[in-house]
Amino acid sequence: MTYLLSLHSSTRQDKSFSNQLLAEFEASFQTQHSITDIRSRFTGDVPHLDFEAQAAGRVPEAKQNSDQKRAFALAQELTQELCNASALVIATPMYNWGPPSSLKAWIDRIVNVRTFYQNSGELADLPVTVIVSSGGLYSAGENTKHDFLRPLLVEVFSRIGVRDLQFINCDPAGPMEYGRIDQFAPESGFSKARGQVAAAASRVR
Numbered sequence: 370m371t372y373l374l375s376l377h378s379s380t381r382q383d384k385s386f387s388n389q390l391l392a393e394f395e396a397s398f399q400t401q402h403s404i405t406d407i408r409s410r411f412t413g414d415v416p417h418l419d420f421e422a423q424a425a426g427r428v429p430e431a432k433q434n435s436d437q438k439r440a441f442a443l444a445q446e447l448t449q450e451l452c453n454a455s456a457l458v459i460a461t462p463m464y465n466w467g468p469p470s471s472l473k474a475w476i477d478r479i480v481n482v483r484t485f486y487q488n489s490g491e492l493a494d495l496p497v498t499v500i501v502s503s504g505g506l507y508s509a510g511e512n513t514k515h516d517f518l519r520p521l522l523v524e525v526f527s528r529i530g531v532r533d534l535q536f537i538n539c540d541p542a543g544p545m546e547y548g549r550i551d552q553f554a555p556e557s558g559f560s561k562a563r564g565q566v567a568a569a570a571s572r573v574r
């Protein structure tokens with residue numbers, strides 16, 4: 370066992386519903402598995418791909434020259450961190466029907482020659498949990514057809530060989546954000562999501 374890789378994307382710090390649920394997930398994971406090591410990353414710190422990095426990410430590692438290795442270094446670091454993890458949890462808001470661009474920047478680093486083109490198979494048994502908070506209800510009902518966040522993540526993770534992907538849905542967050550319902554009321558989107566945390570955190574490889 371190594372560590373829990375924990376990503377967060379909301380800039381709302383402790384006001385963020387996804388961040389609060391992430392803290393509960395981490396605590397539950399540590400209790401259930403006695404893994405104390407948590408590698409935390411704020412996706413806002415991941416720079417978008419530049420030309421050199423995206424080109425290098427498509428060259429087989431063994432054939433990369435020194436410039437390409439340098440351009441690929443951050444992708445390599447993030448990919449290695451992902452491949453070594455015991456589990457991955459991502460906490461993210463929905464922004465404009467999709468992921469925050471910073472989460473997409475992380476995705477654009479970890480989908481690369483190693484995970485996708487060479488498909489190393491290293492992620493086959495990695496449990497991945499995604500905590501999603503959105504203002505409206507998008508995980509069920511009429512709005513599901515406008516949800517481009519979950520389908521994108523399903524596609525990305527299946528393409529790189531992940532077979533165990535679960536979502537924890539904190540929605541609708543709007544009524545809690547605007548004080549129309551108490552966050553801790555049993556019928557709130559937050560309480561619904563909270564009820565799914567322990568089972569999701571029980572998964573480890």
Ligand SMILES: Cc1cc2nc3c(=O)[nH]c(=O)nc-3n(C[C@H](O)[C@H](O)[C@H](O)COP(=O)(O)O)c2cc1C
Binds near residue numbers: 385462502
């Ligand atoms: C830039 C921006 C775009 C947003 N777009 C959507 C959206 O498309 N659909 C939605 O339901 N909520 C949207 N929201 C609301 C957030 O998803 C909601 O506030 C969520 O709770 C934020 O997550 P957090 O509490 O973890 O910060 C948006 C908020 C921001 C700031």
